Amino acid sequence: MTMKIIMDTDPGIDDAAALTMAINDPEIDLKLITAVAGNVTVDKTTANALKIVHFFGKDQEIPVAAGAKEPLIKPFEDAARIHGASGMEGYDFGDDYGEPIAKSAVEALHDAIMAEDEVILVPTGSYTNIALLFKQYPEVKSHIKEIVAMGGSISGGNMTSIAEFNVFTDPDAAEIMYKSGVPIVTVGLDVTLKALITPDTLNQLKDMNETGKMLYGLINNYNDVTEAGHPMHDVNTIFYLLHPEAYQTKDLWVDIQTSGPAIGGMVADIRGAYHDGKTNAKVCVDIDAAAFNQWFLDEVSHMK
Ligand code: BDR
Numbered sequence: 001m002t003m004k005i006i007m008d009t010d011p012g013i014d015d016a017a018a019l020t021m022a023i024n025d026p027e028i029d030l031k032l033i034t035a036v037a038g039n040v041t042v043d044k045t046t047a048n049a050l051k052i053v054h055f056f057g058k059d060q061e062i063p064v065a066a067g068a069k070e071p072l073i074k075p076f077e078d079a080a081r082i083h084g085a086s087g088m089e090g091y092d093f094g095d096d097y098g099e100p101i102a103k104s105a106v107e108a109l110h111d112a113i114m115a116e117d118e119v120i121l122v123p124t125g126s127y128t129n130i131a132l133l134f135k136q137y138p139e140v141k142s143h144i145k146e147i148v149a150m151g152g153s154i155s156g157g158n159m160t161s162i163a164e165f166n167v168f169t170d171p172d173a174a175e176i177m178y179k180s181g182v183p184i185v186t187v188g189l190d191v192t193l194k195a196l197i198t199p200d201t202l203n204q205l206k207d208m209n210e211t212g213k214m215l216y217g218l219i220n221n222y223n224d225v226t227e228a229g230h231p232m233h234d235v236n237t238i239f240y241l242l243h244p245e246a247y248q249t250k251d252l253w254v255d256i257q258t259s260g261p262a263i264g265g266m267v268a269d270i271r272g273a274y275h276d277g278k279t280n281a282k283v284c285v286d287i288d289a290a291a292f293n294q295w296f297l298d299e300v301s302h303m304k
């Protein structure tokens with residue numbers, strides 16, 4: 001049976017790779033894509049989502065809705081230094097990639113979630129659209145099987161020493177999501193910094209097929225990189241859905257810091273000392289990184 005998922009995203013080069021996997025894997029039924037401001041402005045993230053959908057000829061099957069232009073409270077700061085001015089530099093998708101649907105992201109999320117019983121929500125940007133959805137339509141919560149969210153970290157940040165970009169972008173939205181009561185899998189920097197596209201994997205993509213060429217162009221222009229490779233943060237959500245056995249997890253209570261110098265930080269109650277032993281997240285703490293790399297190549301080799 002296929003998994004019904006909705007992706008809420010801010011493409012973004014690693015978001016583009018995550019969308020590529022979700023659109024093409026036969027075990028995944030991608031019902032809707034909603035865009036949010038994050039890596040770049042929401043007009044650009046919406047256009048970028050449309051470009052990926054159009055690249056795979058899925059314009060009629062997978063709707064794209066535009067969402068929040070800015071975080072709930074905190075001023076918006078983009079990550080164009082990492083993903084380029086458009087958010088998806090490095091490949092020419094052309095100018096003809098269609099339009100978002102007329103519904104807002106919140107309305108589209110509401111309608112798509114209420115139409116299903118077991119939908120999985122996959123956020124790979126900040127959680128602004130999801131927080132707005134939960135405030136306006138709390139009834140959707142019981143229709144969501146789980147949220148598999150890229151973001152956060154319990155072992156150090158990439159924006160401050162403790163804050164990760166997606167949570168840092170809209171910590172107030174993250175707090176609402178983590179207090180929602182919906183089961184959450186946290187796919188944070190604890191694992192995503194280990195899930196690298198190595199230089200060797202990148203070279204193999206180059207001449208693999210059209211999709212490999214597209215991903216090679218994007219990843220080559222992705223400024224999140226060390227000598228060991230490019231971390232494919234957002235792709236981990238899809239790898240987790242398909243191969244949870246590749247991850248080690250811990251059930252924990254996590255709190256989000258919404259003010260002060262620790263803003264955007266995620267604090268895990270690792271001793272179960274502050275929440276009567278209750279937990280609100282399954283936090284991914286380790287990954288079989290070699291399996292991730294091999295899976296990435298195998299997936300792309302079956303694409304156009
Ligand atoms: C997250 O930040 C964004 O730049 C990436 O797309 C990813 O979702 C990693 O911290």
Ligand code: CA
Nearest residue numbers: 012015124125
């Ligand atoms: Ca992202």
